[in-house]
Amino acid sequence: MEDKQYLLLTKQAIGLIENEPDVIANLANLSALISMNIERLNWVGFYFLKDNELVLGPFQGKPACVRIPVGRGVCGTAIATSRTLRVEDVHAFEGHIACDCESRSELVIPFYLNGKPAGVLDLDSPVKGRFSESDELGFTHLIRETEKLLNSQSNV
Numbered sequence: 001m002e003d004k005q006y007l008l009l010t011k012q013a014i015g016l017i018e019n020e021p022d023v024i025a026n027l028a029n030l031s032a033l034i035s036m037n038i039e040r041l042n043w044v045g046f047y048f049l050k051d052n053e054l055v056l057g058p059f060q061g062k063p064a065c066v067r068i069p070v071g072r073g074v075c076g077t078a079i080a081t082s083r084t085l086r087v088e089d090v091h092a093f094e095g096h097i098a099c100d101c102e103s104r105s106e107l108v109i110p111f112y113l114n115g116k117p118a119g120v121l122d123l124d125s126p127v128k129g130r131f132s133e134s135d136e137l138g139f140t141h142l143i144r145e146t147e148k149l150l151n152s153q154s155n156v
Helices: 004-017 023-037 073-082 134-154
Strands: 043-050 052-063 067-069 085-087 105-113 116-126
Touching: 004 023, 004 134, 023 043, 023 067, 023 134, 043 073, 052 073, 052 116, 052 134, 067 073, 073 085, 073 105, 073 116, 085 134, 105 134
Parallel strands: none
Antiparallel strands: 043 052, 043 116, 052 067, 085 105, 105 116
């Protein structure tokens, strides 16, 4: 990954969470950091996998859907398939769940704790086609580095 913006963001994220073992506190700060530093987002946050649904975790933005069934919407599909999903136009995504009607594009990255699916990072934008391949690679790098740190210091 070569994008300096994401390398700096990852470095800031690690510095922010490296001495805190609480996963919720760390992901709350991470969502705030992303929201502060990345333009053209209207929602950024985390959902945790519990039983067979995603449950709302720390976020920045308008109130959101609290529970998303695995396999439904962009987030539910990403966790069900263990794949990152970059959606140019959420209104064209079959089964999209419209928590905020202003969202036009979305990037969802599954994350893992102790080698098991734990949830997703969800990024929404009011701009159609907002997320590029560079954004996907940058946020994926950020999440993988965060996972390493959380796995090494948390009681997860």
